[in-house]
Structure formats: C-alpha cells, structure tokens
Amino acid sequence: MTTKAEFWFDPSCPWAWITSRWILEVQAQRDIEVKWNIFSLAVLNEGRELKPEYRERIDKTWGPVRVIAAAKKKNGYEVVLPLYTEIGTLFHPGAKPVAKETISEALQNQKLDPTLIGFYDTNDFDQDLRDSTKAGLDLVGDDVGTPIISIEGVAFFGPVLTPAPKGSEALKLWDGVVAAASLPGFFELKRTRTARPQF
Numbered sequence: 520m521t522t523k524a525e526f527w528f529d530p531s532c533p534w535a536w537i538t539s540r541w542i543l544e545v546q547a548q549r550d551i552e553v554k555w556n557i558f559s560l561a562v563l564n565e566g567r568e569l570k571p572e573y574r575e576r577i578d579k580t581w582g583p584v585r586v587i588a589a590a591k592k593k594n595g596y597e598v599v600l601p602l603y604t605e606i607g608t609l610f611h612p613g614a615k616p617v618a619k620e621t622i623s624e625a626l627q628n629q630k631l632d633p634t635l636i637g638f639y640d641t642n643d644f645d646q647d648l649r650d651s652t653k654a655g656l657d658l659v660g661d662d663v664g665t666p667i668i669s670i671e672g673v674a675f676f677g678p679v680l681t682p683a684p685k686g687s688e689a690l691k692l693w694d695g696v697v698a699a700a701s702l703p704g705f706f707e708l709k710r711t712r713t714a715r716p717q718f
Contacts, residue, residue: 522551522697525674527558527655527667530587530606531580531617533716535666539607540683542668545693548686555599557591558655558665559584559648579617581645586622588644588651589635598631605629612718673700682717 526542528535535558542553561581569577583606590598605625609615615624623636638644655667658674667676675696684692699705 520550522549523554523671524551525554525556525669527556527651527665528603529558529560529580529665530583530603531610532560532665533611533718534679534681536607536611537681537683537716537718538666538668538678539603541678541680541689541692544683544685544689548690549693555603556655557584557587557599557648557651558667559652560664562645562649562652563656563661563664576617582619582639583617583622584648585638585641585644586626586635588647589638590626590631592644592647593632593635598629602626602629602631611716668696670697670700675700679712681714 524542526539528539530536542551545551546553559580561577561584564574564577587599587602587606590602602625605628606622609621609625610617615621619636619639622639623633626633626635655665655674656663658669659667659676663676666679667674668678669675678692678696680692683689699708
C-alpha cells in the first residue's frame with residue numbers, strides 16, 4: 520500500500536537538502552509517494568529582527584524559490600523536484616553561491632526556459648511562496664524552519680541529519696519516523712547538532 524508523504528524545502532538549506540536525499544533513497548526502496556513543496560526561509564523571516572549578517576543570508580534566499588515557483592507555473596509540478604535537485608546539487612555538494620548565476624546554470628542544465636531567471640528579482644510569485652510556506656507551518660507550528668515532512672497527514676520538522684543514510688539504514692530511519700507519526704501524542708525529539716552538513 521502506497522504511503523503518502525509531503526516534503527517542504529528551501530533549496531538554500533543544507534539540512535533540507537540532506538533530508539531530501541534520504542527520502543529519495545527511501546523512495547527507491549519502498550512504495551511511497553512524495554509531494555514536493557516550496558518552503559521559503561525568506562517568507563518565514565519576514566518582519567523578524569535578525570542579526571545583520573543572518574538577514575543578508577536570508578534575503579539571498581528569495582531568488583531561488585521565486586524561480587522554482589515560476590518554473591512550476593510555466594512547466595507544471597513535474598519540474599519541481601528535478602529543478603530542486605539541480606539547484607541543491609550546485610549549492611551544496613557543488614559549493615556554488617546562492618546567487619542568480621547559479622540559478623541560471625541550473626535552468627540551463629535542466630533545459631528550462633532561461634528567461635525564468637527574470638523572476639529572481641520580482642515578487643510575482645511571492646504570494647505563492649507565502650501560501651506554500653504557510654501550508655507547511657499550519658501542520659507543525661511557526662517555531663520551525665525546513666525541512667518539514669508530512670506522512671499520511673502527520674507532519675514534523677525534520678528529521679535533521681547528516682550524512683543522508685543509505686540502504687537499510689535509510690529504511691530503518693524511515694520506519695522510525697513512520698512509527699512516530701502513528702502516535703497522536705508524539706511531538707518532539709531533539710538534540711544539539713554537533714556536526715556540519717556532510718553531502
């Protein structure tokens with residue numbers, strides 16, 4: 520029986536990237552159907568008091584999600600995961616900057632309309648981003664970020680992990696998350712991160 524899941528990502532977040540690669544590893548081995556949703560860290564932090572250096576980093580995250588939203592509108596939902604994978608590969612394992620040039624390269628690599636980069640600096644799709652981000656937050660509360668995962672309608676922030684587990688280890692974690700989602704009273708499990716993202 521197919522398990523239905525949803526995943527909310529911001530392509531600039533390394534932790535969401537790692538979790539997304541884990542979900543794809545699980546999907547290759549189990550009958551799960553994943554819906555990929557945009558989550559905007561820029562939307563999440565609108566109006567918040569942030570340290571100047573963090574505000575600068577967050578403001579740079581507008582462009583990539585705007586272009587993904589524009590590509591989705593023009594080409595359909597089917598482009599969301601491939602474009603996210605392309606952008607994430609450039610940002611994270613590729614260590615390329617969160618910048619317009621990187622997104623242009625991703626569009627080219629995916630053979631998508633290069634003029635989509637024009638939406639990088641516009642607010643045409645900002646309401647779409649707000650709606651998608653709100654849909655994730657409505658499931659888990661507003662004191663989280665990305666990744667957000669929903670399994671059969673029960674959502675959590677996380678899991679936050681590094682590196683992405685493979686093979687049977689990926690399935691072991693998946694089964695644990697599914698088990699947690701089956702308990703109505705389960706809300707949180709957390710410890711301090713002691714490792715940097717490993718791609």
